[in-house]
Amino acid sequence: MPLWNVPVSQWPTVVRRLIRTSARRYCPCRASRVLCLVGLALLASSLGASEPSRAEQGYDVLRTRAFLPADFDDEVFDALWTVWPDEQKSLAKKASLEERRQMVRDYYGLVASPDDRHAGQPALGYSSNGRGGWVMNCLSCHGGTIDGVPYAGRPNHRYALETLTEDVRTVKLKLGKKWTHMDLASLRYPLGGSVGTTNSVMFGVILGAHRKPDMTVDLTLSQPPLMHHDMDAPPFWNVRKKTMLYADGFAPKTHRVLMQFMLLPTNSRETVYGWEDDFRAILDWIESVPVPRYIGKIDDSLADQGRAVFEEHCSRCHGTYGPDGTYPQQIVALDDVGTDPLRFQALTVEHREWMKQGWMSRYGEDEVNSATKGYVAPPLDGIWASAPYFHNGSVPTLWHVLHPDDRPVVWRMTGDALDDERMGLRIDTFDEVPESAKSAGERRRYFDTRKPGKSAAGHRYPDALSEDQKRALLEYLKSL
Numbered sequence: 184m185p186l187w188n189v190p191v192s193q194w195p196t197v198v199r200r201l202i203r204t205s206a207r208r209y210c211p212c213r214a215s216r217v218l219c220l221v222g223l224a225l226l227a228s229s230l231g232a233s234e235p236s237r238a239e240q241g242y243d244v245l246r247t248r249a250f251l252p253a254d255f256d257d258e259v260f261d262a263l264w265t266v267w268p269d270e271q272k273s274l275a276k277k278a279s280l281e282e283r284r285q286m287v288r289d290y291y292g293l294v295a296s297p298d299d300r301h302a303g304q305p306a307l308g309y310s311s312n313g314r315g316g317w318v319m320n321c322l323s324c325h326g327g328t329i330d331g332v333p334y335a336g337r338p339n340h341r342y343a344l345e346t347l348t349e350d351v352r353t354v355k356l357k358l359g360k361k362w363t364h365m366d367l368a369s370l371r372y373p374l375g376g377s378v379g380t381t382n383s384v385m386f387g388v389i390l391g392a393h394r395k396p397d398m399t400v401d402l403t404l405s406q407p408p409l410m411h412h413d414m415d416a417p418p419f420w421n422v423r424k425k426t427m428l429y430a431d432g433f434a435p436k437t438h439r440v441l442m443q444f445m446l447l448p449t450n451s452r453e454t455v456y457g458w459e460d461d462f463r464a465i466l467d468w469i470e471s472v473p474v475p476r477y478i479g480k481i482d483d484s485l486a487d488q489g490r491a492v493f494e495e496h497c498s499r500c501h502g503t504y505g506p507d508g509t510y511p512q513q514i515v516a517l518d519d520v521g522t523d524p525l526r527f528q529a530l531t532v533e534h535r536e537w538m539k540q541g542w543m544s545r546y547g548e549d550e551v552n553s554a555t556k557g558y559v560a561p562p563l564d565g566i567w568a569s570a571p572y573f574h575n576g577s578v579p580t581l582w583h584v585l586h587p588d589d590r591p592v593v594w595r596m597t598g599d600a601l602d603d604e605r606m607g608l609r610i611d612t613f614d615e616v617p618e619s620a621k622s623a624g625e626r627r628r629y630f631d632t633r634k635p636g637k638s639a640a641g642h643r644y645p646d647a648l649s650e651d652q653k654r655a656l657l658e659y660l661k662s663l
């Protein structure tokens with residue numbers, strides 16, 4: 184795997200492996216090979232001996248620490264295929280154990296552990312609890328694949344959280360195992376109505392609702408009204424350019440804000456306080472995730488023409504790129520950008536104020552923008568690699584971003600390879616979700632832009648451009 188594809192925290196492991204394999208290949212005779220190997224081993228261990236940076240420690244914590252109870256165990260994982268629709272089930276039945284495990288990962292969008300150092304972890308997005316239990320971590324949503332290759336920090340556009348949870352529940356019933364927090368939560372709240380998107384913002388509201396401002400758990404506190412909607416997680420490699428987080432830029436970029444996901448009532452105030460250092464390290468790692476560089480060919484002269492178009496029509500909101508790049512972090516009013524409004528409406532001023540009044544923002548010392556008026560124009564670095572687009576993941580390729588009238592009404596991903604013509608997901612399009620999609624899990628594989636929160640409308644800025652300008656712009660976007 185090329186080094187750019189591996190998080191910085193794993194470079195020493197990769198380099199050590201390279202040294203080891205080259206020693207085997209290039210040391211000429213047996214006696215000198217022993218010496219050679221000893222020398223190279225010393226070099227390799229000195230590489231590893233340096234103290235890991237805080238960012239590296241953050242990545243290790245993310246991959247290995249069980250902050251929450253397990254969602255299921257190895258036994259449940261290995262039985263998931265038994266509750267699939269007939270066609271997929273019969274394929275799984277014929278497969279070997281390893282093939283079947285890969286089928287299960289593909290079915291739910293679970294990404295295999297990409298590095299040797301964490302080979303003991305069940306998946307990129309799940310940490311082990313040491314007893315065969317799978318504990319969800321941040322990378323379940325924030326760790327995906329680029330053209331089929333795992334990449335920590337790329338949003339997981341294949342994650343089928345709700346289908347996974349439903350199937351886990353059924354399997355647990357069959358095996359006589361106890362339901363846990365996620366099984367129960369999903370009976371009350373939707374987890375994600377289409378593959379690759381989740382109702383995460385409401386998870387945050389629900390978890391935060393039962394805490395006093397200093398984070399003491401208080402189950403008598405009432406929950407604000409909920410407006411469920413699905414979101415596509417943003418890529419981590421852009422966090423370093425921002426000072427405010429989330430689609431509407433309301434929250435300060437601090438480690439405490441990232442701790443929302445841990446606020447299950449079983450984690451007491453003291454436990455949450457005790458994790459602050461871990462989350463400082465996690466934020467360091469997030470800010471160190473490299474921008475993935477486009478893997479295919481770029482037509483440089485066309486891209487140059489595209490840069491001129493971009494600077495005239497897009498830069499005022501999305502900034503400029505290259506060594507002297509600037510990022511204005513523009514918040515664009517809802518009726519100007521015109522993308523789906525539900526995410527904006529779902530977080531009320533009261534909820535934003537909740538953050539302002541509590542420990543998360545150091546009681547308002549860290550700026551909270553509770554009066555935000557719309558969505559942030561995100562940085563477009565590595566934009567070729569983070570389809571689908573917009574905060575709700577409603578637009579499958581960059582070509583469709585640039586051609587608003589041709590955006591599909593209903594679409595479904597076909598495989599995990601990159602569409603490098605239109606830049607983004609390979610898809611089939613439909614007028615309706617087909618009748619043949621019977622189970623809820625099958626229906627979630629179709630992104631239906633007519634459902635609440637899922638509109639692909641808006642962002643009509645490309646309308647001002649000719650077809651030639653759009654072609655050049657698309658080429659330029661690959662180079663960011």
Ligand code: HEC
Nearest residue numbers: 320321324381383384414415416417422428429430441444
């Ligand atoms: C269930 C899926 C899910 C999990 C798990 C999850 N996130 Fe997120 N995350 C999201 C979504 C969706 C957003 C976008 C929310 C928004 O903009 O309102 C987001 C936003 C963020 C952002 C803001 C990025 C930006 O550019 O504004 C950061 C940072 C982040 N998450 C870190 C984490 C960390 C750290 C964890 C683990 C402690 C975590 N997330 C767990 C789905 C998830």
Ligand code: HEC
Nearest residue numbers: 496497500515520522558559560561572573574584644645
């Ligand atoms: C007036 C400000 C503004 C202008 C001008 C503008 N954009 Fe945007 N852009 C936005 C906002 C705001 C969003 C986020 C919308 C959302 O997620 O709902 C966005 C989102 C995007 C996205 C999706 C990003 C992602 O991570 O999903 C792309 C791609 C994009 N813009 C490209 C362009 C291009 C190319 C141009 C020039 C033709 C352009 N934009 C002009 C404000 C603008």
